[in-house]
Amino acid sequence: xxxxxQDPGPLSVPEGAIVSLNCTYSNSAFQYFMWYRQYxxxxxxxxxxxxxxxxxxxGRFTAQVDKSxxxxxxxxxxxxxxxxxxxxxxxxxxxxxxxxxxxxxxQLTVNP
Amino acid sequence: xxxxxxxxxxxITKTGKRIMLECSQTKGHDRMYWYRQDPGLGLxxxxxxxxxxxxxxxxxxxxxxxxxxxxxxxxxxxxxxxPNQTALYFCATSDSARLNEQYFGPGTRLTVT
Numbered sequence: 001x002x003x004x005x006q007d008p009g010p011l012s013v014p015e016g017a018i019v020s021l022n023c024t025y026s027n028s029a030f031q032y033f034m035w036y037r038q039y040x041x042x043x044x045x046x047x048x049x050x051x052x053x054x055x056x057x058x059g060r061f062t063a064q065v066d067k068s069x070x071x072x073x074x075x076x077x078x079x080x081x082x083x084x085x086x087x088x089x090x091x092x093x094x095x096x097x098x099x100x101x102x103x104x105x106x107q108l109t110v111n112p
Numbered sequence: 113x114x115x116x117x118x119x120x121x122x123x124i125t126k127t128g129k130r131i132m133l134e135c136s137q138t139k140g141h142d143r144m145y146w147y148r149q150d151p152g153l154g155l156x157x158x159x160x161x162x163x164x165x166x167x168x169x170x171x172x173x174x175x176x177x178x179x180x181x182x183x184x185x186x187x188x189x190x191x192x193x194x195p196n197q198t199a200l201y202f203c204a205t206s207d208s209a210r211l212n213e214q215y216f217g218p219g220t221r222l223t224v225t
Contacts, residue, residue, distance in 0.1 A: 004154075006154075008152070032211075032212050041218075041219075042218060043116070043202050043218050044202070044216050045216065046212075046215075049213070090155075092212060097162075098143055098208070099157060099160065099170075100214065102155040104152060104153060104154035105154055
């Protein structure tokens, strides 16, 4: 069983919709949670990261962590066609140094 | 100019050939990583290096080797390529003071026939 599970989609929404992307994980030692965005034929780029539980907002993006449920989410408000990409969650244990464990990514298309 | 560059961007090779993928960075980061990305499996760590003299195996290092020639250069070799090494390969870097932030190169698409 994978340590991090992420529904690969694809997910298709109309422009302006609120998008919810999610990951679940099995290892309670994960303390840091990241979201990366990957455009087609590009490398992943970091969107935001959070530590432990709680919410973090950055513009139209909100990351949410529920450690009790081992569940993390990324919400995108007022989605735009330029948000069309694959979104990967990643996690890190305090004791793993800089090693990250990634989900397989969710492919999102925002239709004009 | 890109901060993390990878060469080549695309490569087709035959089974049994030796292949080297190269990564260079201008970010001044001390840590460098090699990942492969496969559909349904996501990004998996092959090797990582904390500095020139510190190289570590990741979760899928069999069939691969690496060399850290300088702080800014990290190369990945496939000594004898096999078809199931067909994948997208990414190099990444990070700073030891900012462990949650990894910066990725554009990727190398490798096909082994």
